[in-house]
Amino acid sequence: MQEQQFTDAAEQFSELSRRLDDGWELIRPESGAFAYLRKRLKQTLNTAIGTGRSASDDDEAELLVEDPSLADGAVNSVSKQEVVYQFEYHVVYSLKAVLLNAKLENVAHAEVKFDSDLPEFRTSGGVNAGTAKNEFYVQPVMWVKALDMVLDRLVVQGGDLSTVMAVSGSAQQHGSLYWSRSGVQTLRNLDADKFLHTQIDDSAFTVHRTPIWMDSTTGKQCEEMEEAVGGREKMVHITGSKCYERFTGPQIRKVFQQRPDCYRNTERISLVSSFLASIFLGEVAPIDLADGSGMNLLDIRKRTWSDACLTACAPNLSAKLGDPVPTSSIIGTIGQFFVQRYNFNTACKVVAFTGDNLSALAGMVIGEDWLALSLGTSDTIMMRLSEPPNLLEGHVLVHPTDEGYMGLLCFRNGSLVRDIFKRAEANDNWENFSELLDSTPRGNFGNIALHFISQEILPAVKGSLRWNKSCNLNETELAKGVLKFSSPQAEIRALVEGQMLTRKAFATEMGFSFGENTRILATGGASANKSILQVVSDVFNAPVYTQQTTEAALVGAAYRAKYVLEADRAKEGGKVALESYFEYIRGLLPEHSVTRVCDPAQDSSDIYDQMLERYHQMVQFMMLHQD
Structure with missing residues (x-):
């Protein structure tokens, strides 16, 4: 022995x-x-x-x-008097942690990359591919072991965890973890003399392969759930989204149907965000309302689980999920394991963890009149909504930092299509691409193009259509458009203007109100291209800003931890309620945390309002002529 x-x-x-x-x-x-x-x-x-x-x-x-x-050594320790906020970030590829001080300045930062740092789990891009088509999963013990490692690295970077007064985090959305009864007991009795991953091992879970957001093997379950609640429109009205294969509800139903013994023996079910929070808490943490609204199970208006959706999903599900809590909740104090092993402050509060898109919105610190546009492989729009619309495509989630809602729109044909045209029309050079774009006037002489090379989500079409100034719906032959524009300049501008008109059209349909106070925050790879941003500014008729940080989701949870802790202190001290999240955090950030990079031309509204009408006609034609 x-x-x-x-x-x-x-x-x-x-x-x-x-x-x-x-x-x-x-x-x-x-x-x-x-x-x-x-x-x-x-x-x-x-x-x-x-x-x-x-x-x-x-x-x-x-x-x-x-x-x-x-x-x-060259690194001074953090002052014991300095309040530090920690955030653990769980993305697909890695686990990251950052320490911010009371001024929201970075004190320490660490990262564990799943593929290279944990090769024993044999992931590619942080995930494992299953045997079935479109099946993807992760072994949850990998995430646990990564947490061991990232905390060690954070300390080595100079992080004094005894100064941490609040911890929160974000994680990839939609993934589900299934706690066994023994796993829940282990969580409550963690031994500080042992690594986490030697305690929270496979025996802690009834399902050892956690289905994640990339998995799309639940088409049958989606159809069953929508039918059970009264149809797709009813599902959208209740949960803010139609049933998506990657969403947690259909994934839980699949486990119930295909592995009934595992489901029966499951004590509790966590999202990836609440799973990570559970480890810090030493108890199964509640699911927060914002991340919970991406499950096809939450009534986003009543802000509680929908009985109809739970019944449509699986039996006894309410007890396994537990009651959801507001994302701004303090859910407890940090577990003794972290106090004894990592020297965390015993008074450190755990603020509810949430999903990565929601945390990114918090990290962008955008107000009611702001719209966030991420220009990446796919383009994404995030916005605040006062009321949820019934839009069959797109997502409406509970807002992570106020009482409203968050609209989320995804467009599949983003930078990948821009890159195709860069290669075809601009000698595979982004500088040439920008020069061609800048050399044509706004409106492009009436030339407009819609390029949905991959099956698009919004609108649900595939194919390309080019209209010159003569094309219209009144004459069938003219409505078919032209095969090619006369110059690379016209091709490039037609592409970018068509993309941005699509983004604005659906933002308007979702309920965003454009006006003189509208501001656009551009993020993602293409946000470095000022020529593209100028088109964004002109089409949306609003100034465009960029942000210094490229880790909006990473810092977003740390900002939330800071705000929730200070709001709780103000409440306990009998002080006036804290100002809004946006006002409070914006007041702490440096003056130049966002930079105004583009302003719309004075005639932008006149030009693009007319083009928007033609855009709708083009989409109408494409919808009618899909194969």
Whole structure:
């Protein structure tokens, strides 16, 4: 037994050393990181020495002074008086953590990449492909092990976790985890002398392969759930979205149908966000309303689970999910495991974790008149809504930072199509692309194009259509458009203007009200292209801004942790309620956290209002002539 204990401890010590090797020289003896390492090494030595005595300071010193540069490290510890907010970020490819101080300045940052840092789980892009077509999953123990590693790395970067007063986070949406009864008990009794992943192992779950957002194997379950609640329009009215294969409700129903024993033995079901929060809490954490509204199970108006949707999904589901809570909730204090092992402050509050898109909206810090446009492989629009529209495509979610709603629109044909035209018309050069775009006037002499090379989501069409100034719906032959415009310049501008008209049309349909106070926040790869942003500004008839941070979802949860903690303190102190999230966080950020990069031309509205009418006619024609 003693030999096995020694072996286990040696493995722990070896793994700890491997993780921290690159950071030894960064740590000062007086820092929180140094204290943390002393504690961890003492825990290991107590087991490894096996003499029945506690490891002494001499034991530790003998190990730590092997690197003479240790005492002369260049990184100062964070002041004990400084309040720091921590955020754990769970994306598909990696797990990230950041420490922000009370001024929302970055103190420390760490990342664990699933593919390279955890090769034993054999992921590609952070996920595993199943045997069935379009089946994708993750082994939840990988996420647990990544949390062990990212906290170690955060400390090595100079993070003093004893200063952390609030922690929150975000995670990829829609994934579901299935806790066993023994897993729930393990969560409540974590041993600080052991790594998390040696305790929260496969036995903690009834389903060892967590279905994630990329999985689209639940078409049958989607049809069944929509039919059970009274049709697709009814599902949209209740939950804000039609049934999507990646959404959690259909995925839970698939588990219930295909693995009934696993479902029956499941004690609780978590989203990926509430799963991560559960580990910090030492108890199964509640699902927050914002992330919960991406499950096809939540009544977004009543802000509670829909009985009709739960019944359509699986039996006894309400008890397995637990009651949802507002995203602005403090759900408890941090578990003793993190206090004892990582030196977290015992008073550290855990603020409800949420989904990545929702956290990105919080990180962008956009007000009611702002619209966020992400120009990536696919283009995405996020906006605040006062009331949820019944739009069959797109998503309406509970807003993460106020009492309203968040509209989310996804357009599949984004940068991939822009790249195709860059190669075909601009010699595969973005500078040439921009020059061609800039060399043509707004309105493009009446030339407009819609290129849906992949099956588009909004609108639900596929194909290309080019109209010159003579084309219209009144004459069938003219409505068919032209095969090609006369110049690369016309092709490039027709593409970009057509894309942005599509974005504006659906933002309007979802309920966003454009006016003189409208502002656009552009993010994503193409937001670096000022020529494209000028078209955005002209089509939307609004100034365009960019943001310094490229990690909106990463900092978004840290901002929420800060705001929720301060709001709670104000309430407890009997003070006047804190100002809105937008006003409070914007007041803490540097003056130039967003930069105004483009303004619309004075004649933009006259030009693009007319083009928007022609755009609708083109879509109408394409819808009528789909194969």
